Amino acid sequence: MEFIRVNDIEDPLFAKMHTLLGEIFPPEEVLDFDLWKEPLEDPSIRVFVAVQEGEVIGATEYRYYPDWNIAMTDFTIIGQSGLGIGRFLAKKREEDLQRLAQENGKTLFGMFAEIYDPYDREDFDFGGVMAMNPYVRREVLSHLGYKRLNFPYIHPSWKNDGEAVEGLDFCFMPTDEQVTEIPSSLIVDFLTDYYSVLSNKPQHWLDMIDELKQLEYVDLCPL
Template sequence: MEFKRITNIEDPNFRKLHNLMGEIFPPEEVLEYDLWKEPLEDPGIRVFVAVDGDEVVGATEYRYYENWNIAMTDFTIIGQPGKGIGRFLAVNRMKDLKELAGKNGKEQLYGMFAEIYDPYRVEEYEFGGVKVMDPYVRREVLSHLGYKRLDLEYVHPSWENNGEAVSGLDLGFMPGDESQETVEAALVVEFLTTYYSVLSNKPKEWVDMVESLRAKEKIALLPL
């Protein structure tokens, strides 16, 4: 397998990746094809695919924010079982992030955010019938990687930009120091407002959540 970065919407692997996203994720989680042009060309957004032969069998998108020395995992896709795709993506992603943190003068990444489905609240996600993408499996894998959940009722704006609030997820954080038990509320607010700045139609539930976070100093990190 090869770990290949996509930086252009015209890359043949991007069409394969977008098709794979449509097979795996619910519609509200997938940005329209044409709207990917600018994100792919943004140096801060890193989209890599796992290529086996001429087939895209997995992918990960993440971002590194120099000013906070944090990352955000947008998504990870494992298209097929039995090939070690998840491990392959995780190892190469962390290698890349460590290099970015090093270039930023940091010894290690402060931490990485991720939105994590909670199948104990929402059970209808099928993820294309790919069992390794089952939310129960994914949640446990993320826990093994070191992710914890922030102690808040989390929603996010729909990527369809229709003003709907998407629930049934937790906001997770994997601290660089595994003994860390809280995260700064101001960091969470700055991150969320930056991350979702591309969406103009924010739901009231999301706005209210962000405003409630502004009144806090720390947010507890709890087990997944």
């Protein structure tokens, strides 16, 4: 299995990855094909695919923010069960992020992720791949060390239609397991930057950001 970076919309591996995205995730979570051009060319956005015998069987997108010394996992896709794809992607991503943090003269503080909450919403199919089942994924991410940030979370739809996407938790995996809270300002700064590409924000999201600004810290809770 190979871990190959994709940074060109014309790369045949990207077309295969985008097809896999559409098979696994609901439509509101998938950016249109043509809109991937600039993100792929952005050096701070790291998109890698797991390739076996020329086929894309998994993928992950993440990014490192040197000013905040944190990372964000955008998505992880496991296209087939029983091949160890999840472990392979997680280890390769961790190695890459630790290297980036070291180049920044630091030890990675932690990593954000959005996690589906199947206890709130159960209408997720995820292409019928059981490894992508939200119950399974939630437990795997808990094992990795992710904690739920204790506030009601929604995010703007990637369709940029002004709709709010619910049924998720916003989580953080601290490198130091003794960390039990993080500054609210870090969450606000990160989310404002992360969703700056979307011009049409739902009012519900704007209200959530305003409420976070009133807090000093947000607790990390078990998933």
